[in-house]
Amino acid sequence: MQKTLLFLLLLGTVFSWGQETKKHSKKQLLQGVIIDGETKKPLVNTHVINLNSVTGSVSNKQGNFKINVRESDTLYFSYIGYQSIKLKISKDLLKGNALEIAMFELPVDLEEVMVKPYQLIGVLEVDAKNVIIDKFARIHISGLPQTFEIGAPVAKVYNGPSDIIFHPVDFMYELFGKKPKQLRKLKKLRTEDNLRSMLEEKTNREVLMEYLEMDKEQLNSLLDYCNYSEYFIQKATDLQAIEAVLDCYENYKALKKGKTTRVNIKE
16 A cells, blocks of 8 residues: 555656646747847848747847747847847746847958849840859859759869868767757758758858857868858858758768768758
């Protein structure tokens, strides 16, 4: 009888703990306003990304935003020309009070850009002759902020002694093997329409660095290792960089497994 009672008591404790854990892990709607830290004016179209659930939101004309979160999630706030913010969600932030996020401008020296127009008529055979392709096999199209590189990436071969210090593609291969959730999150970034539109406007690589657990220098080394040009590394949008990393990873994974055919990364 005593053993039975003890078992039921333990079972009840485990059940209660499970219910409490489930309760704490439940999604909640977090609301807030994003303002300029100096002028106190609302920041419109600020990007808010939940790095854990890989979902996103954008602030409205009043600077207000809404996004679903769980306790311990991390939110990433970014606005062009402003210092990005990473915010860990705590119990206090989920008590129902509206959140106020103050963002501050970054001093940025803008480079002078010269744009040369090209007469494109929408017919591929004709336009292909008018679109400029440089020595790095990059296509430049008037009206688009980025360029596109031709051909699939091929990993470079390094033989010098310094190469053994950091092999970015090996690091990425091991990371995704040990933490498959990171790979799934990275793939989700390119499939969610609202996240795609956000990443098409960015070139700071902060979200990509978060998931790859790399700093900017290591990320640039990875793209260089995958045979992307310096121009692409510096100018590609975050969405293009994510596509490049995943493409390189799938090619490298196929080589590691001894396959001769390229793995299709589209889901």
